[in-house]
Amino acid sequence: MTPTVILFDIDGTLISCGGAGRLAMKAALRDIAGCDEPLDFEFAGGTDRSIARRALEGAGRSADEPAIDVFLARYLERLPVMLASIDRYHVHDNVLGVLASLERRDGFAIGLGTGNVEAGARAKLRRGQLSERFAFGGFGCDHEERKRLIAIGAERGAARLGVAREACRVVIVGDTPKDVEAALAIGAECLGVGTGPHTPGELREAGATLVCDDLSDPRASAMLLGAAR
Numbered sequence: 001m002t003p004t005v006i007l008f009d010i011d012g013t014l015i016s017c018g019g020a021g022r023l024a025m026k027a028a029l030r031d032i033a034g035c036d037e038p039l040d041f042e043f044a045g046g047t048d049r050s051i052a053r054r055a056l057e058g059a060g061r062s063a064d065e066p067a068i069d070v071f072l073a074r075y076l077e078r079l080p081v082m083l084a085s086i087d088r089y090h091v092h093d094n095v096l097g098v099l100a101s102l103e104r105r106d107g108f109a110i111g112l113g114t115g116n117v118e119a120g121a122r123a124k125l126r127r128g129q130l131s132e133r134f135a136f137g138g139f140g141c142d143h144e145e146r147k148r149l150i151a152i153g154a155e156r157g158a159a160r161l162g163v164a165r166e167a168c169r170v171v172i173v174g175d176t177p178k179d180v181e182a183a184l185a186i187g188a189e190c191l192g193v194g195t196g197p198h199t200p201g202e203l204r205e206a207g208a209t210l211v212c213d214d215l216s217d218p219r220a221s222a223m224l225l226g227a228a229r
Contacts, residue, residue, distance in 0.1 A: 002169045005157030006102065006224055007113030007138065007150060009174035010121055012044060012196025014095050015128050018088025020079065021120070025051065027082070028074035033059035044197045045178030047115030047149065048072060048140040072117055079123050091128045092195045094216040099133050101221055109157035112137030113150045113172055113182075136160060146178055147185040154186060171224060177206035191223055 008014055011021065022043060026036035038058025043051055052071045056063040083089065102110050111134055114121050118139040125131040138153025150172060158165040172183035175196030183190035184207055192203030192211040200211045212220045 001105075001107045001226060003107050003109075003158070003161045003163045003167060004169045004171065004226065005109045005111065005154050005161070006171045006173065007111050007153045007157070008134070009172070009176075009179050010112065010114045010116055010124055012175035013092070013173055013179075013193055014130060015091050015124060016089065016195075017083065017124055017127075018086040018090075020082040020086045020089070021116075021124070023086075024075050024078040024082045025055065027078040028071055029055050029059060031074050032056075032071060033061050035059055042197070045115070045146070045174075045176035047144055047146055048075070048117045048120060049144040050115070053144075072120075076117070076119050076123070079120055083123060083127050089127055091130065092193075093214045094220075095130075098215045098221055098224065099130075102224060103133075105225065107161065109136070109160045110134065111153055111157050112139065113153045113174070113179075114138070115140045115146055115149070117141040147182040150182045150188070151186045154188065169226070171209075173224075175203075177202055180206035180208045183208075189223075191220060193220070 026039050029036045029039055038055045049068055052068045053063045056067055102108050118141055122131045136156045138149040142152045143149040154170045155165050158168045170188035172179055172188050173191045175193050176198050180190045180192060189209040192208035194200040194213045203211045210223050
């Protein structure tokens, strides 16, 4: 079996937070700029730093790196409260089953590939008791560009397996065309899941290796395990 690194997106792929992340972002922008309308755009597939940059620019504020750091610090203060108050949080179908199946196999490194900064990612996953299932990843605090943070996650996964990145099969699991584009940009396969805001057709058009409605499709597990390529 080829050493395999699997990186899961979070929002719309593993879980849905019922809008808690957006509410926390809006609260942070109100703290800083006194308004939240500049955040009325689609977040799906974006990274926290790119979202923060766009919001600050839309509010007419500085969007340099220190300003983004301040914005994200405010966001991280607000996020746990918003997560605790949301009743629409849920873990998507068969996420636990797929993770259990992968964890039983040798030669697999199971991590995250997400635009969330790591502290935000862990907070979101912790409510669903999923954080401890992912020992590493590529995060929005590693790089503002999704393809770059995905590449970092792949390198970390290869290091955990004790092999070079080039010796690994890498699979990205995500729910947006941006996940697909990032996977293709680093030469990885992509399993697209229709559990987010984008249709299976959009994910196929973007070039996903395989598209399933959700992770309960047997083809999803087969692909991740290397049986369906």
